Amino acid sequence: MAVLSAAAPGETRTPPEVPKRPRSGRLRRVVGDNLLAYAFMAGGLACFALFSWYPLVRGIVLSFQQDNFVTDPYWVGTENYAALFEDPLFWTAWRNTLVFTGFALVFGYLVPLFLAILLNELRHLKGFFRVAVYLPVMLPPIVVVLLWRYFYDPGNGLFNTVLDAVGLPTSQWTQSPSTALFSLVLVSTWANLGGATLMYLAGLQSIPGELYEAAELDGASVWQRLRHVTIPQLRFLMLVLLLLQVIATVQVFIEPYQLTGTTNPDTITVMVLIYRYAFTVNNDFGLAAAMSVTLFVVLAVFSAVYLRLTRGQES
Amino acid sequence: MRTTLGLLLAVGLGFGTAACGAGDDDTEEGGKVTLVINGLPPATEAATHQRFLDNVAEFERLNPDIDLDPREGKMDPQTFAAKLAGGQLEDVFYVYFTDPANLIAKRQVADISEYLGDFPVTSQIKPEVLRVFQDDKGGTFGLPYKNYSMGLLYNRELFGKAGLDPENPPRTWAEVREAAKRIAALGDGHVGYGDYSKSNTGGWHFTTEIYSLGGEVAVDDGGTWKAAFNGPQGKQVLQQLKDMRWTDNSMGERQLLEWADLLQMMGSGKLGMYVATADNIPTIVNQYKGRYETYGLGPIPGGAGTLGGGEGYMFNAKASPAKIRAGLKWLTFWFTSAERFEAENKWAAENKNPVGLPEPAIFTGAAAQLQETADAKYANVPQQNYAPFKAAMPSIPVKLEPPNAQQIYAVLDVAMQKVLTDRNANVDQLLADAETQVNQILASVG
Numbered sequence: 001m002a003v004l005s006a007a008a009p010g011e012t013r014t015p016p017e018v019p020k021r022p023r024s025g026r027l028r029r030v031v032g033d034n035l036l037a038y039a040f041m042a043g044g045l046a047c048f049a050l051f052s053w054y055p056l057v058r059g060i061v062l063s064f065q066q067d068n069f070v071t072d073p074y075w076v077g078t079e080n081y082a083a084l085f086e087d088p089l090f091w092t093a094w095r096n097t098l099v100f101t102g103f104a105l106v107f108g109y110l111v112p113l114f115l116a117i118l119l120n121e122l123r124h125l126k127g128f129f130r131v132a133v134y135l136p137v138m139l140p141p142i143v144v145v146l147l148w149r150y151f152y153d154p155g156n157g158l159f160n161t162v163l164d165a166v167g168l169p170t171s172q173w174t175q176s177p178s179t180a181l182f183s184l185v186l187v188s189t190w191a192n193l194g195g196a197t198l199m200y201l202a203g204l205q206s207i208p209g210e211l212y213e214a215a216e217l218d219g220a221s222v223w224q225r226l227r228h229v230t231i232p233q234l235r236f237l238m239l240v241l242l243l244l245q246v247i248a249t250v251q252v253f254i255e256p257y258q259l260t261g262t263t264n265p266d267t268i269t270v271m272v273l274i275y276r277y278a279f280t281v282n283n284d285f286g287l288a289a290a291m292s293v294t295l296f297v298v299l300a301v302f303s304a305v306y307l308r309l310t311r312g313q314e315s
Numbered sequence: 316m317r318t319t320l321g322l323l324l325a326v327g328l329g330f331g332t333a334a335c336g337a338g339d340d341d342t343e344e345g346g347k348v349t350l351v352i353n354g355l356p357p358a359t360e361a362a363t364h365q366r367f368l369d370n371v372a373e374f375e376r377l378n379p380d381i382d383l384d385p386r387e388g389k390m391d392p393q394t395f396a397a398k399l400a401g402g403q404l405e406d407v408f409y410v411y412f413t414d415p416a417n418l419i420a421k422r423q424v425a426d427i428s429e430y431l432g433d434f435p436v437t438s439q440i441k442p443e444v445l446r447v448f449q450d451d452k453g454g455t456f457g458l459p460y461k462n463y464s465m466g467l468l469y470n471r472e473l474f475g476k477a478g479l480d481p482e483n484p485p486r487t488w489a490e491v492r493e494a495a496k497r498i499a500a501l502g503d504g505h506v507g508y509g510d511y512s513k514s515n516t517g518g519w520h521f522t523t524e525i526y527s528l529g530g531e532v533a534v535d536d537g538g539t540w541k542a543a544f545n546g547p548q549g550k551q552v553l554q555q556l557k558d559m560r561w562t563d564n565s566m567g568e569r570q571l572l573e574w575a576d577l578l579q580m581m582g583s584g585k586l587g588m589y590v591a592t593a594d595n596i597p598t599i600v601n602q603y604k605g606r607y608e609t610y611g612l613g614p615i616p617g618g619a620g621t622l623g624g625g626e627g628y629m630f631n632a633k634a635s636p637a638k639i640r641a642g643l644k645w646l647t648f649w650f651t652s653a654e655r656f657e658a659e660n661k662w663a664a665e666n667k668n669p670v671g672l673p674e675p676a677i678f679t680g681a682a683a684q685l686q687e688t689a690d691a692k693y694a695n696v697p698q699q700n701y702a703p704f705k706a707a708m709p710s711i712p713v714k715l716e717p718p719n720a721q722q723i724y725a726v727l728d729v730a731m732q733k734v735l736t737d738r739n740a741n742v743d744q745l746l747a748d749a750e751t752q753v754n755q756i757l758a759s760v761g
Contacts, residue, residue, distance in 0.1 A: 261514050263518075280721070
């Protein structure tokens, strides 16, 4: 998403003189020259407009309205937002979401990096391990959740059976207030780390071998090569993945929704609360839209940071 | 970001798409009314699907001016608003007793009061059941079809194995606790007593259980609704569950259960008891491979009151007078019809569908008599297994759900979750927290 600048900073070269054309004529020429391109883009733009931009605007409008879909919607000003900020669940959901995101970054961000370095160093069975790491990403989310529900079952689930067999204390996993959120992070990390690992792996393989050779000639240890060659070379990719993961994990939905439900204050997240406002408890689309807008604003800030940083990198 | 856009899309559904039959002109050529109805069983359930269509055909033969357009499915809160906004909602649609209050409050259903006089059978509907479909001014917005009340569903075989008497299910919560201990002592993953705590089902069961002790969830205090569960009965419900879960270990390790979980556990033969309506039994038999002989139904322990639920039909807010009349003709032809009991029971018995499950009648007077006779004539499920429930039915008052039931249930879910998943849960604190939240919810009730 780089923003192209006409001249690089510090450049003083003056462009050759071009006779000025009337503005409207120039516009017509620009349009005329690119007519075919616009024609090709029209379908995509129409789809974006209909399925992304219009609902987005409609959602923002709805957050200031009450609508029962029978009579005309009526404006309620900021009432939906006031109700939102008064609801203790609003803050609970944000707190849980941020804790989840924090945990998810510690695991979901560092584990793929570690795995990618490990895979990169492998001499044998490289293909097998790559597939094995990526396999969970290919499973439909609902399958992942059902699988982990069996793992986590505190009665006769896989984890407690194994822990019991080796004499370790068992856990209530998703069913205990103290371990529920962390258990959801594990599911999410397991399901999603394959994609990040492959990206890191691609990044690692694009690092020129000469850099490592030079470092080795200088007597750099494995740790020093990692610190002074690998990490700096991957820094930009790591930054991009960090922001993408923040944006993705803030929107966690299926794990808490399926494993712990929409009424559990220990695990309710922003997305689950939106769903609850709209479809299960309140049937209040205005309130749900207001909650969606708060999430949208937070994610927009993250996205702006992301765009800003990537632009800086590319220029 | 895409998911957020998706949810913004989901909550930004207020744009209409091309309307189907529900909002069209009332009449076609020749003065016919086309009525879109739902409740048609899925084609995979071949026998009931065909039965529905046969009834539609017969109705159309008797009413040549009405053309029925039957659709599969029932009212689903998750798609309701979208269908309504898009003009896709049926003219007459199936609801559970939990839905009407919210739909009436949001003015998303049609008032049918002025048409009921033309359909005399509706005057024989039990007032307390019809009240589910009414607002506080007495306006009627739908008709009931079936009515259930909660009892104690139990596994007679496990009772036998645990040395309990299958003919005498527990009558008090102390007896439930004792029986649960005995069943859990069988080991091998047996659970004495199961309860819900997820997706609003926990609050639903808490409500049933506090009713059984003579308590209330919410009371109308001079025109203002207030939470009423933070008292001795509410405390007794939660404390008993906490004791059974953590002191007796008679409720199993797996919690956060929702509707299907207990049916599945009952079907697997591992669960001793849970609070349920009679209509759970055929589902356990058909979907979870149980046998009718295995299950008994006793009265709700405590017996001071029980929660009633059921099903019915409501009318699209945009339905015209002609469609409402046609809809009422259809409902009183089949669903809310005393004359159909005989024919329906005969068909059900011939097709091995259960007849004779103990359900409270929706009618009073002559219509109730007709239903009772028809049920007795074609009963094909073991009546003696439900004798304790039936015997106690007249003496246990059936109470309806509190206003804004789903929101209150969602709050009470939390209390149920905590006592079943946290051995250190503070019952008093849970009730106090829930009371504060429920009072906020009830503040919006007029």
